[in-house]
Amino acid sequence: LAVATASASDYVVKSPSGALTLTVTHDKRGALAYSVCSGPVRIVDGGALGITTSRGDFTTGLGLVRQSRSVVDETYTLPVGKRSTYVNRANELTLSLRKAGQEMAVVLRAYDDGFAFRYVLPGTGAVEISAESTTFPLASREIDYWGQAHPNDYGYETPLGPIIADRISMPVLAELKEAKHFVLVAQAGSYQDYVIPHYERRGNVLALRFPMDQHEPVKTMLPLRSPWRFVLVSPGSMARIVESTMVENLNPPTEPSLASADWIRPGRASWDFVAGQGNKLGTWIDFDAEMGWEWHVADAGWERRVPYMAEVTAYGKARNVAIMAWGKVANRDFLFDPEKAEAWMARLEGLGVRGAKIDFFDQADTTGAKTDDLEDTQARLRVRDMLSETAERHHLMVEYHGCAIPSGERRRWPHVMSAEAVAGMERRSQNRIHDLTIPYVRNIMGPVSFTPIHLERSAGTRAYQLGQVVLYEAGIQIFSERYDRILGFEGVDFLKAVPSTWDD
Template sequence: MKNKLTTFILTVCLVFSIVQIGAVSADDSLTVTSPNGCISISIETKDGKINYSVKYNSISIIESSNIGITFSSVDFSEGVKYVSSYKNTIDETYSMLTGKASVYTNKANETVMTFEKDGHLLDLYVRAYDDGIAFRYGFNENGQSLSENTTFRLPQNCTVNAMEYEMCYENFYNRHNLYELNGVYGMPMTVKVADNTYALITEAELNGNYAGSVLNADGSNVLKLGYEPKQSEPVEISAPFLSPWRTVIIGDLNTIVSTEMPENLCAPSKLENTSWIKPGVSSWTWFNGDPTNDPEVYKQYIDLSADMGWQYVLLDEGWQPLEYDEYGRKTYSGIMDWTEEVIEYGKQRGIGIIVWSTSWDLDTEQKRERLKEWANMGIKGIKVDFFNSETQQTLKLMDSITQESAELKLLVNFHGCVKPTGERRTWPNIITREAVYGNEHFLSGENWGPTAEHNCTLPFTRNAVGPMDFTPELTNHNDKNYFTDGQKCALPIVFESGIQCLSDKPQIYENSAARELFKSIPAVWDETKLLSGDIGESAAVMRRFGDTYYVGSICNNQYVVDINLDFLKSGKYWFEMYTDGSNDTDIAVYNGVVTNRDTITIPQLTHGGGAVKFTPIKENTKLFSDIDGHWCEKNILSLAEKNKLNKYFYGEFGVDEYITRAEFVMLLTDALDIGCMQGSPRFYDSIRHIAKNYIYIATEKGIINGTSEETFLPESNITREDAATIIGRYENLKGGINSGFSDSNEISQYAKEYVAQCVAMGVITGYEDNSFKPKNNITKAEAAAMLFRCQNLK
């Protein structure tokens, strides 16, 4: 048709099956269904108006809602007539340089409908994915867009996590009953529609062809799309015009966290050569108070990045001479006499330099000439700050910066800016952006900052739709730890960002118990999966880089999470776990060997968390560092060869260290094939212990009783008589109580029979002076030897 918009950007892998649809009566509906058949969007034209509704299986996600847009030449919110439609099948895969996976799958069914009013034609593009729906408007005329009549009518009794609109998207996503919403809210907004069913409302492929949108609420169950508050002028459009996609991501929480829809809805990469785009980790001085104008300090941070296996250092505000412009704003131009020296030092150490700029220092073509200067100096990227809106004018500026930076092979990190909408597929040099209430707010002077609840909300809201420069660190602020150091270890894994800007001082990382975790931590991932979570309460996220897996787990209230390791491939893996210790600044470190048949427990304090790294073990790798030549070496190796050695005892076995009560139970349950069972033991001092599942099953089987009804004392060293008692109960050893030792009168009454029978069976022996020393502790080697002998009792 003459005026019909038929512009599509295709990739080689994109397959279209075009089917013309016959006439649809005015009061009929047309339905687009997802490839798996679970999600459907129905479009209805009735009485000259276009409405839509969305279902997920039998659950109503969006009830009958409005579709429409008003241009300067025609109002398509009423009086429209259906003309025709055709179908497309979208099925492609494409590589991503940053994101939740290295390869994205774009698979959807699409119908393009054409409507007419007064000789003007409107195209409505409708897609159904397995994880949501999206629609957009197409118009093949120049002019202005005045408003949209797009609404989202949600089912009653929904709860939502919504952010009161803030021009830089730096606010909390608070939980509300739907009817409590009244005012202007930013996207994304995440809605709990039913048990295990969620809908995230956002937009995709937003650029300078349009203006950013918000959701207006009036206390009803209807959200109305509108332009961002600063967009006071009509939006200028040019044919062929395509609006951003109005997007609803639908499914369980893993679907929300791992969705690829924002990128799938964007055009393919415009860059033929992307070999220069290198995601990575950056160190940063500005946040922690170290100088931003001292070359020697920057060299220290370059050394930190090099030693930690990171890729970048960020030179923030202060790296250029300061002036003031005619509006009284700080403006920066030129370079310090030491700048090139720092860049060269970074080059020598293999570290790239990223520099900070204000948006108004790049808001004209002439000002952007400095980008060429920076690129010629060897600078690798820019962090551009203070856009403070998503008006069409602002978005056009961001487009210009993005495109010109790409031509100069500069990475881009936008701050003080609009939410991401999938544009990193089209412009992969947009490596990350802020648009989040992140760590910087600890320096806002408000004596406040991000909370654990906020952190536990972000994976399901802001970070679900794109990269997020939260700038994690380890230091406390305002004399308060808003979340534990264990949670801080997990954030670079839980939060996805193509540049992970780690913002603490060099000595903090160098002296941290989690130094080995932060060392060489990736900023790009091959796979992402939510293992467990509850918005605002907890999130455990698995990410894979190559054949190495990471799990980051965070919580608001105290939470002990059991992670099933079935996501691992076959074979054995070293694990390193860094989680909450005895208090909010203590990091407990555990390591050992696991397979995909195992479960691992991550104990977390209130506002806590933990991180685990899994590295595949190569064939013939030595699994122990301290047993060579030890008298117990053969016993330990035998248990390991039979897969009867508990996962926490590999690496440094600690042969001559005393074994705790919890460790003994862990060693026993695996050595004697008791296993473990997920549950919460009755002992309050064992509920958040890594051994909780072992203690639980041992209690259920009557093998242990605890030191009282409520305590087990898991960290106390076990005594010889208690070890014999636990083994005797499990083996059901019965018989006399006379052990024949000179100090048998010192053996507790409850242990006498078990000590005597364990000695008789050869499980445990006395000392050369014919004493037993029942209250003595035993070493890990002695425990392993005892349990090795027990294997032959049954």
């Protein structure tokens, strides 16, 4: 185990290969700060650690109670993702601290491709979290940033690219030019007991900020384990960032009921939203069968267009094609309500529908009004978690749209196939800079429902569009173009063969 104590107030943990060093300093004010080196190169310099809660302000005045060290070394498999077998290997340091009789711990991990930390509050009873002092001071005077300004539009649908904004949505990709390193700053394991933050940029410092629409403290129960704050570190190029599976590794293991679920079915899908002809599901199913695709997505208005859905799903089942049906969180289906969600998903199951595409987490519950970042709030994460668990009970795959960015939750819930959280092919105006940024920013966080292939809308050539099918990873890869156009497309044989899941 490659860990050590450098001095009375410094605590060091190294990655398994020793290439990355994470140092925590406990200063005379009782405050914690951290620094990170990749080999001899400083990457983060003096980042603040701390959390403000109703049980205490754990930003200063902290006394060390104990430290402990452990090794993370596990291998697991998932039916979805950029590879089939995942390796989670890191060295871990836990610092337990006390202030005014209340305890707080910081758990830190050093990986060969980056580092992560989280806050842990032991005990029982209710607790509120109002803020964090967490910062990421990037150790370079010249830094280029990529991402999207915050607040973004309609659930992360602002185009991605180079950015100079003072507030940036998660994640942030940065090139530290003097250090000759790339880093990606993000959060993993975002569940209903917390929020998804964004970053306020001051010079070279990224400060973590709670959502603008989170108008009250986070309210949850002890013990609390916050989401992981993590930074991927890649010297020279973005290769380690693109190849990393740290976002999945920092999530809980797969729920036991899902570990060997034979009803989880990744695949390829046709879609009738952009292409139209949603009243011809039989034709779509015949097309899917010819292509060897596993799914058709029946989008908004399917109940009106297809009153005979049970017959359609039976027809599809005979041809090995499943149906996914659309529903809305906010002011139409009111799926933010657990009883309504249960009834809706039970109805889908009864109709033989195998998947649920759930939309508009970004809209206000009863009015459907546009918001700043409602999808990132604790209230919306509670809805998403409830829907994921309800879908599991009814053996439904899930596709989220108009939603928060994923952060590795598919390890826990592998039936969650994908999430939009991107400006995709629904947009009539396409953007090459955005398209080329997706693999290095958005897709690092998990499956992306870009819905590729539209012969008129795309910003690139035919070959460019085929490349997007491979680069934009999703558990169910949904295609935008109409069936007859795909059958006449030069790349049709490639689309018949391309998988949606990968061994590596």
